Amino acid sequence: xxxxxxxxxxxxxxxxxxxxxxxxxxxxxxxxxxxxxxxxxxxxxxxxxxxxxxxxxxxxxxxxxxxxxxxxxxxxxxxxxxxxxxxxxxxxxxxxxxxxxxxxxxxxxxxxxxxxxxxxxxxxxxxxxx
Numbered sequence: 800x801x802x803x804x805x806x807x808x809x810x811x812x813x814x815x816x817x818x819x820x821x822x823x824x825x826x827x828x829x830x831x832x833x834x835x836x837x838x839x840x841x842x843x844x845x846x847x848x849x850x851x852x853x854x855x856x857x858x859x860x861x862x863x864x865x866x867x868x869x870x871x872x873x874x875x876x877x878x879x880x881x882x883x884x885x886x887x888x889x890x891x892x893x894x895x896x897x898x899x900x901x902x903x904x905x906x907x908x909x910x911x912x913x914x915x916x917x918x919x920x921x922x923x924x925x926x927x928x929x
Contacts, residue, residue, distance in 0.1 A: 800822070800823045800826040800827045800830065800845075800846075800849075800881070801823070801845075803819045803820075803822045803823040803826070804819070804820065804823040804827075804845075804849050804852075806819050807819035807820045807823065807852075813856060813870050814869070814870060814873050816856055817853065817856055817870040817871070817873045817874040817877070818873045818874060818876070818877040819877065820849055820850075820852055820853040820856065820874060820877075821853060821873070821874030821875060821876070821877030821878040821881070822877040822878065822880060822881040823846075823849040823881075824846050824847075824849035824850040824852075824853055824878065825846070825877070825878030825879075825881040825882050826846075826881035826882070826884075826885060827842050827843070827845045827846030827849060828842075828843055828846035828847070828850075829846075829881070829882055829885055829886075830842050830846075830885065831843030831844075831845075831846055833889075853874055856870065886911065886912060887912075889911055889912075890910055890911055890912040890913060893908070893910040893911065894910060894916070894927065896918055896920075896925060896927075898920030898923050898924065898925045899920065899923065900922070900923045901922055901923070902920075902922065903919070903920065903921050903922070904919070904920040905917070905918065905919040905920070906918055913929070914929065915929070916928065916929045917929075
């Protein structure tokens with residue numbers, strides 16, 4: 800997210816700047832929400848600052864650049880993209896269970912987008928049921 804914010808300062812077109820700032824703002828705010836009890840507050844502050852940069856970008860259009868509505872649409876698309884990528888990444892990593900080569904192990908949990916599950920490991924073979 801920080802890389803997207805940094806890249807937005809060097810991009811010459813308002814459309815790309817809006818996209819990168821939208822990705823950065825939404826991603827930082829979402830990550831800050833998930834990590835609110837540890838490092839979340841600084842992430843949320845960074846997301847708000849990126850949002851303020853996005854708002855300031857609106858009136859500063861150059862000739863030949865897209866209209867304010869087009870820049871807002873591109874920024875919103877970037878924000879949705881960031882949220883989807885982060886939520887999919889979280890849902891994929893929640894089921895990263897490693898079974899021991901020998902022995903039996905079992906447990907349960909819940910994934911953000913998929914609900915509860917149970918797993919069992921039997922001599923290195925993983926079985927997941929929902």
